[in-house]
Structure formats: structure tokens, C-alpha cells
Amino acid sequence: xxxxxxxxxxxxxxxxxxxxxxxxxxxxxxxxxxxxxxxxxxxxxxxxxxxxxxxxxxxxxxxxxxxxxxxxxxxxxxxxxxxxxxxxxxxxxxxxxxxxxxxxxxxxxxxxxxxxxxxxxxxxxxxxxxxxxxxxxxxxxxxxxxxxxxxxxxxxxxxxxxxxxxxxxxxxxxxxxxxxxxxxxxxxxxxxxxxxxxxxxxxxxxxxxx
Numbered sequence: 001x002x003x004x005x006x007x008x009x010x011x012x013x014x015x016x017x018x019x020x021x022x023x024x025x026x027x028x029x030x031x032x033x034x035x036x037x038x039x040x041x042x043x044x045x046x047x048x049x050x051x052x053x054x055x056x057x058x059x060x061x062x063x064x065x066x067x068x069x070x071x072x073x074x075x076x077x078x079x080x081x082x083x084x085x086x087x088x089x090x091x092x093x094x095x096x097x098x099x100x101x102x103x104x105x106x107x108x109x110x111x112x113x114x115x116x117x118x119x120x121x122x123x124x125x126x127x128x129x130x131x132x133x134x135x136x137x138x139x140x141x142x143x144x145x146x147x148x149x150x151x152x153x154x155x156x157x158x159x160x161x162x163x164x165x166x167x168x169x170x171x172x173x174x175x176x177x178x179x180x181x182x183x184x185x186x187x188x189x190x191x192x193x194x195x196x197x198x199x200x201x202x203x204x205x206x207x208x209x210x
Contacts, residue, residue, distance in 0.1 A: 005067055012039040014057045014064075025056045067099070074100045074108055081115050086160070090122035107190065110136050110148060118155050129155070147178055147190075163197075172201035 005013070015025055022032040029052050030045075037043035038053075045053065047061070054061045059073065077100045084093035094116065101116050103109035117132040133152055140148045154161040163174045179194035 006041055007064060008039040008041040010064055010067060011035075011053060011057070014059060015039075018057060020056070025053060027052070027056065071105075071108075074103055074105075074112070078108065078112050078115060081112070081119070085115055085118045085122070088122065090119040093119040106139075106143065107145070107148065110139055114148070114151055114155065118161075121155060121158060168201050168204060172198045175201065 015022075022035050026032050026035045030049055034043060035053075038045050050061045050064055054064055062068065063073070077096055077098050081093040081096040084096055097112055097116055100108065100112040103112060113132055113136055117129045117136075120132070121129045133156060137149070137152055140152060151161045163171050175194040175198035179191045179198060182190035182194060
């Protein structure tokens with residue numbers, strides 16, 4: 001069983017991930033030596049100092065303390081990773097996903113792991129892809145989610161997932177249908193995702209009439 005990451009280790013990892021020095025994080029609020037001692041687990045920062053560190057690292061105090069990403073950060077990690085997969089940057093996508101793949105929250109956890117599978121497929125790691133998709137298929141079928149099942153099957157076939165076959169208008173209207181269906185089912189999260197996707201596509205296409 002992997003060792004649980006400590007507060008200091010988490011701060012150091014985030015600082016390195018963001019390419020920040022001890023001086024950059026500490027600023028004029030506390031010394032570099034103190035921050036180094038915190039990272040080594042030899043000093044315990046106050047709540048005020050933790051707020052400063054979290055702000056500089058672009059995260060929240062709860063994540064520094066518990067290691068669990070706030071919902072908005074998990075969603076941001078997922079969307080960034082999806083974009084990277086679409087661009088073919090598989091390793092960067094896996095790095096961007098981070099702890100989102102460990103989420104048990106539906107549907108965010110499943111979406112993150114589907115994205116992870118798509119990235120692993122680009123890298124040719126088929127055994128890991130099969131293992132991930134087999135587990136997620138059971139969960140998706142239990143929720144009777146046809147949209148995510150289609151996404152999973154696209155990954156299994158090795159095809160990029162597409163709504164509307166590349167046509168902006170068709171894609172926008174497909175997202176609107178999915179959004180309306182989700183809203184009728186009181187699934188606000190999916191409805192929001194599809195309405196946003198439809199809006200972006202319609203803005204790219206531009207107005208077609210009054």
C-alpha cells in the first residue's frame with residue numbers, strides 16, 4: 001500500500017510542479033528556511049501561513065491538509081487533460097489528471113478515468129486501457145449512461161470520440177439534445193457541460209439568421 005503523502009511533501013510536489021522556488025512561494029511573508037522545514041516535516045505552519053502558501057501555489061488549504069482536490073480543481077484538471085488528449089499530448093494529459101482519476105464522485109471520476117484510458121491508448125499501453133475500461137463499463141451501465149458508454153466504446157475501437165461527425169451545427173445540436181435530456185433527468189452537472197459545449201460550438205459557427 002503506497003505511503004500517504006504528508007503536508008510537507010504535498011507542498012513540495014506542488015511547488016516543483018509549478019516551477020516555483022522557495023523564495024517565490026515564501027515571498028516576504030516568511031523565510032525560505034521556514035518553508036524548507038515545513039516541506040521536510042520539521043515545522044508546522046499556522047493557518048494564516050497555510051492560506052498564503054495555498055494562494056501562491058494556486059490551490060486551497062483543504063487540499064494541502066487532506067490531499068483531496070476541491071471539486072472545481074478536479075473538473076479543471078479533467079478538462080485540461082481532455083484538451084491535451086485531443087491534441088495528442090498523452091503524457092502531459094496523464095500528468096494534468098493527477099488525483100482526479102482517484103475520485104469516486106460520479107460522473108467526474110469516470111470521466112477522468114475514461115480520459116486516462118484515452119491517453120494510455122495513445123501511448124500503446126493496451127493492457128492498462130482494457131483494465132480501466134472494463135471497470136468503468138460496469139459503473140457506466142449501472143447508471144444507464146448511453147453518452148458515456150459511447151465514449152467508452154470509441155476508446156475501445158481506438159477512434160477519437162466525436163459528437164456530430166465534425167460538423168459544427170450537428171455537434172452543437174447533439175450537445176443541446178444531451179443537455180436537454182440531462183436537465184429533464186435533473187442531472188445538472190451533465191446539462192451544464194453540454195450547454196457549455198453547445199454554446200462554444202455555436203459561437204465558433206457564428207449567427208446563421210435572426
